[in-house]
Amino acid sequence: MKWYSNKGNDLDVVLSTRVRLARNLEEYPFPARLDSEGKQKVNKLLKDILLSTPCEEKLEYFDMKSFSKAQAVSLAEKHLISPEFAYDPEDRALILSENEDISIMLCEEDHARIQAILPGLAPREAYEKAAAFDRQLEENAKLAFDSKLGYLTQCPTNLGTGMRASVLLHLPALSGTAVSRLATTVAKLGMTLRPAFGDGNRAMGDIFQLSNQVTLGISEQAALQNLNSIALQIAEQEKQARTALLRDDAFIDKIWRSWGILKSAHMMSFGEFISLFSLVRLGAAEGILEIPLETLGRLLIEMQPATINADSNKDMTARERDVFRAQTVKAALE
C-alpha cells in the first residue's frame, strides 16, 4: 500500500508533507563537474551505503535508464523525482522504498537528494524518516560540510541545512485573492506559497505548496517548526472561510454536482478532474459527502497522465486516457 493510501493529521486541509535533504560526498566534485565514470562511481558508493539503512519498507535501486519514458514522468508526477531527473536519465539512479515514502535521487544536482513524504501535516516525522538515511551516510562516508556554512551544495540556495520542507495545502475556500495575499505574507517569513498544479498563478484544484526558503543560519528543527505553525495558521483561515462558504445553498449545490459528474462522466481530462476533485474533496472534508480523503488523495496522484500510462503499462492516447480516467474514478467512488 502506497504512502498516500494512509490517513494523516489535518488531512482536511493538508494533503501531504515532504522533506528533502541535499548531501554531497567530500571527495567527489558535484555531479555537474563529474564525468560519466565519476558519476557511476558515486552512484555505486551511495547505493551500497544507503541500501543498508535500517528501514521498515523494502528499498530498491534503479538505474534511471531502466524506466520507460512514461514511468520516469510518472515518478515526477508523484514528486518522487524532479522533472529534470525524469528527462535526462544518463548516469542517474534512484533508490525507492516499496510504498514510495522514501526516494533518493543519485547524481541529480547534488550527489544525493534524500526525500521522505507522508500524508497530512507531519514535518517532524517526515524529517526523521529522511534523517535516518542522512545518519547512515554520515557514519559511512565523509560528507561535504563546512563548520560555518553547514552542508555544501551545488546551488547556494541549499547551503546550510540542505533541507527543503514543504506541505501541500488544499485551499478551495480561500479564493485567488486571499491566497495571493497569503503568499506575500509568508514570503516575509522566509516561506513560499505557490500553486502545486497548473502553471503560473492559475492553481489547478486549489492545491498549493508551502515550503521553507531559508537553509542558512537556521536549524532544521526551527525551520520545521516554522513550517508547521504557518501551515496550521493557513489551515485555520481556510476552515473559517469554508464555514462561511458552506452556509450558501448554491455552493453546496456545486459540490453535489461535481460529485455527480465525477461519478458518471464517460471521459475526463486531468484538468477537469482536478477542478471537480477540489470541490468534492472540500465536501468530503466537511462531512457533506461520505468519501475517505485517502481515496481522493490516491486518485489525485494516480489519475495524472503519465502515471495512468505507467500503471496500466499501455501507450494510451489522451482520449483513451480520458475514458480510462473517468471509468477508474467512477469505480473508485462507487
Added chain:
Amino acid sequence: MKWYSNKGNDLDVVLSTRVRLARNLEEYPFPARLDSEGKQKVNKLLKDILLSTPCEEKLEYFDMKSFSKAQAVSLAEKHLISPEFAYDPEDRALILSENEDISIMLCEEDHARIQAILPGLAPREAYEKAAAFDRQLEENAKLAFDSKLGYLTQCPTNLGTGMRASVLLHLPALSGTAVSRLATTVAKLGMTLRPAFGDGNRAMGDIFQLSNQVTLGISEQAALQNLNSIALQIAEQEKQARTALLRDDAFIDKIWRSWGILKSAHMMSFGEFISLFSLVRLGAAEGILEIPLETLGRLLIEMQPATINADSNKDMTARERDVFRAQTVKAALE
C-alpha cells in the same frame, strides 16, 4: 396512477398523444355571447349528461373557482386545460377523470372541449376515448351541426370535425435546423410542428408538438391517419439521427454527465431540468441508461413549477422549489 405513468407505443420518440373535440349545444349561443346565468345553465346541463358517460375511470366535476391559482396553473401545465381557462375561472367548470386521461372544459371558447390524452403514439385510441363522450352528448342533447360545414365552433379554424389531434415528439438528435426544415415540410401537409416547452423557436428539452390544422373537408379518421404516419416518419428520421450521434464517445459522455447531475444536484430550475432530461431520456430510450421512460415522463409533468406547488400544497418560493425539484428527481432516479 396517472395516465403518464403507463407505457405507450413508440415511446422512444413519442411522449404522448392528445385528441380534443370542440362541441356546442345548438340552443345556446357560444360562451362569449352568454351571460353568467346562461353559462351556469350550460355547465349544469353538460355536467349531467357527461358525468353519466360510461368510463373506466371515476369522473369528477369541478367549478374552476374551487381551484387555487397553483392548482389551476398546474392543470394548464399538464395540458388538461388551456392557459386562458386557468387565468379566468369565472363561470367555467372542468370534468376530469381520476387518472387525468380525460378532461372536459365547460364554457371555454366552446361549450365543451373534450380531451383525451394517452402515453406514446395512439391517435386512434385517444380519439375513441374522447368520442365516447361525444356520443353521449349526441344522444342526450342537440349539438350545433351543419350538414355542409360539420360541427359549428366559435372559432372558424375548428369548423368541421372540431377535432385537434397532436403528439408530443422528443427530437434531441434532429438538431434545430433539421426541425425547422421539418416544420416547413409538415406545414404543406396541413400540420404544425412547434416547440412544446419554451417560447418561440427555442425548444426547451427538444420536445415538439405535431398537430393537425385542417378540420374542414376531411374525416376524423383521415386526419388521425395523417398524424400517425407523419409522426412515424419523423420518429424514423430521429432514430437514424440518433444512431449517427451515438457513435460519438463525446456525445455519450454528455448523456452520462447529464445523468450524473440530475442524480446529484442540490437545486435545479425547471429550465435546467428539462435540458438534462432531454439527454437522459435519449440515453434511456437508446438503452444506454437503465431508466423507465415512464419515470422520466412523469417527472417532466410533475416537476413543472405550478404542479410542484399544487402537489405539495405549499406556497414555495422559486428557490425552495428548485431544492424540492432536485431532491424529488434524485429520489425518483435512485
